[in-house]
Amino acid sequence: MADTLSLKGAPLQQLQQSDDFVRRHLGPREDEIQEMLEELKLSSLDDLVDKAVPHKIQINAPLAVEESRSEAETLKYLKSLADKNVIAKSYIGMGYYDTITPTVILRNVLENPGWYTAYTPYQPEIAQGRLEAILNFQQMTMDLTGMELASASLLDEATAAAEAMALAKRSSKNKKSNSFFVDEKVFPQTLDVVQTRAEHYGWDVIVGPVTEATSHDVFGALLQYTDVNGQVTDLEPIISKLHDNKAIACVGADIMSLVMLKAPGEMGADVVFGSAQRFGVPMGFGGPHAAFFATRDAFKRSLPGRIIGVSVDTRGNQAMRMAMQTREQHIRREKATSNICTAQVLLANIAGFYAVYHGKKGLTTIANRIHRYTTIVAKALQNAGLELVNDSWFDTVTFKAKDMDAVQDRAKAALVNLRYDGDKVSFSIDEAKNQTDIEELIEVLTGAKADVLELDSEAKSSIPASLERTSDFLTHPTFNDYYSETDMLRYLKRLENKDFSLAHGMIPLGSCTMKLNATSEMIPVTWPEFANIHPFAPEEQTTGYLDMIKELEADLVEITGYDFVSMQPNSGAQGEYAGLLAIKKYFESIGEEHRNICLIPSSAHGTNPASAQMAGMKVVIVKCDEKGNVDVEDLEAKAVELKDNLAALMVTYPSTHGVFEEEIKHICQIVHDNGGQVYMDGANMNAQVGISKPGEIGSDVSHLNLHKTFAIPHGGGGPGMGPIGVKKHLAPFVSGHAVRKVHSVEARDGAVSAAPYGSGMILPISWAYIKMLGREGLRKSTEVALLNANYLKNKLAPHYPVLYMGRNDKVAHECIIDLRQIKAETGISEVDFAKRLMDYGFHAPTMSFPVAGTFMIEPTESESKYELDRFINAMVSIRQEVEKVRSGEWDAENNPLKNAPHTQSDIRNWDKPYSITEAVYPSPSTIESKFWPTVNRIDDVYGDRNLICSCPSIESYQDQD
């Protein structure tokens, strides 16, 4: 930038314009960019693109998106959109409730980069904080549902229901049945997602009154507790009969109601799931929220998603990590139990902390207040002579309106949102409502004021004594120890400090694109005008959201070269699923529904085959050549051989090997020539934005990981958003929604997520990212991402073999280094490297994906040259350490690499043949600022053999050293 003095006399306009954000988003300074280019013997960033990216796929015109706007301007404009949203009092319920995020959690977790920029805890030694937080979430789930085992979060309640159905199919002893029963009084969006899922698995969904659940031959049944009208039903007799029929009983439950109601686990349920949204997570127009999922111990190997389990480290101390198959879900591929990858960890943490903050006592007070208010309003309705549909309730009552128009008019005038269903009206009470709200609600519903205190003295609880909760919950000390805000603050901080996040240093995880999550992008997320909007609020209250979403869609259409974007999928894997369904539906529409083969290269991410399998497709693996490219000959042979039934190719671009394949257009052509469609996995879009467009390369559909390329933070393992871009011919087949029409989507194809626009609350992040970078900043980000990766590659190449390179020996936005030779020669493995990097103050790159025994390194454009050099120096230094092992200077087993990571416990009891300095201060930057792993290396095998997924007892914390 020009220095300020020389701007004297410059046009005023120039002073107002700002390229500030572009430079703040990028790591290297202009002079460093030059230095790095020189290192690579390149003249400019354009020269780099010219050398690295096949000319055939480059776009020839700049992106038609606006120029960059300053952070302040962007926020101002976004505020004007937000102001168009109307915050009404929501009584709609249906799985979304107003909630009060405890401010200590709001500020220190939800709005705190220490929590929201962390990655999925693949390196557990530097992730004990969030692992403990998720364990709290699992414990809370187990306690409230009365189940033996709970998993970490799923994406939303409706997809959790679909996962429950899939688990039922896998686990039921009624192998002959292909039918699943669904209580007609589940939430309509749950039914919608379950029907979508069942259709493509080839199963029948029987919908009927809950009393008929046992009169069909089914492998499982879904019951809702409490149902959409609010009724509390004793499910025990139904579940017992389902068991007699060898069917699996799945119960969708409201988490707050379980504080007062008998736990479904005590009624014999096999699976209990629901949304944890109302435990402190704002509605956010539908998400992100964590779903909970609990089962009996017998189904532990069938659980979808991740489970956190307790193991021990090399000192025998307790330590947590992802358990069993969920650790490396990509190796399970088409045998995976589900395609869940990114999944709402941040929101699960918040819900768990909400339970810690309130404890049993606080939750009991909240639940009782909700219930008592509900009972008061019900009494007022009865006094007014209105007929109630349900005779028992927790927080929801449905009644027959006598004068629907009058109710609606009064509700509108008071900005009160209710649920209307034919001649029936429902309301759901939440923790954010007070006595004045209740008085107002009564007036809206009955047209007359009432004395709430009098009603309270007349009204009786409607919950049958047999369905009242008697069992204890949240007895673990974690839920009872943090009573004052000071204690809570310190607990949150203590956990945060155990975790490595982008606030500490770079997280060079290949394929994950851990770039800057700018503060200005994050600020709007918790604005009440975005946070406090129900996904089914009347259209006229959400125009700000829709305007923002439409702008984002338009920009994504331009960036991807597709014709249409569907915002619904709330993770990359859900996008894959939605995209494959669009392909299937398209084939049905042209009479080619027999097409069911999905070609997938051997290097693909594990979600690809898992999604294909869920979409009812048959996976055929295509080989890769020694350069990491799709083996075109093999592809062509298979495409031709299978051409009668070829449905799709799923291909990642640039490839998961980090190269721009020259043949990509040809590959798309081969697939099209043989009747198939091309699904381009867009996780690597960070190497394409502003340079090439999937839609122009020849692909038909892609998902975009907004939580990779478009700056939504990873949240320690979620949230995410996986909207799909599609070509015109697929546009009629994107997901619709049973409750709320999705704008511009005419056809009513089934939903893939609970909310019509996925996780609306985090969309302002990607919107702001695009607005603030603007046309040139977007392209420059891609260029610098390529530059950083190629610079790293060049600097590491003398020390480690670089596995794959494209044209002119360039890589794309990431590179793979091969550690297999070192392992064969010295016994030092990729795991030793990963753990040793912790001693140097780094999070390891992606390990053993897509090639076992390798590191895939993705620096992103946001890392500075200083940080890249720090990483390079660490890797070079570790390489020299390997030589000490090789030469025998260091013992083959008892050395800093094998013993890594080192902890403060180590130095308290130092017993190693090398020095403390060598162990914990191996580089200058570690002397300046040391990040301490809080546990030693964790024993995965021990943890899997002794599976414990609940909070450990306090005694077990004693005698740790």
Ligand SMILES: *Cc1c(COP(=O)(O)O)cnc(C)c1O
């Ligand atoms: C991250 C990733 C996915 C899955 O995305 P999620 O949002 O985690 O579901 C799919 N493919 C590739 C190549 C990825 O890197």
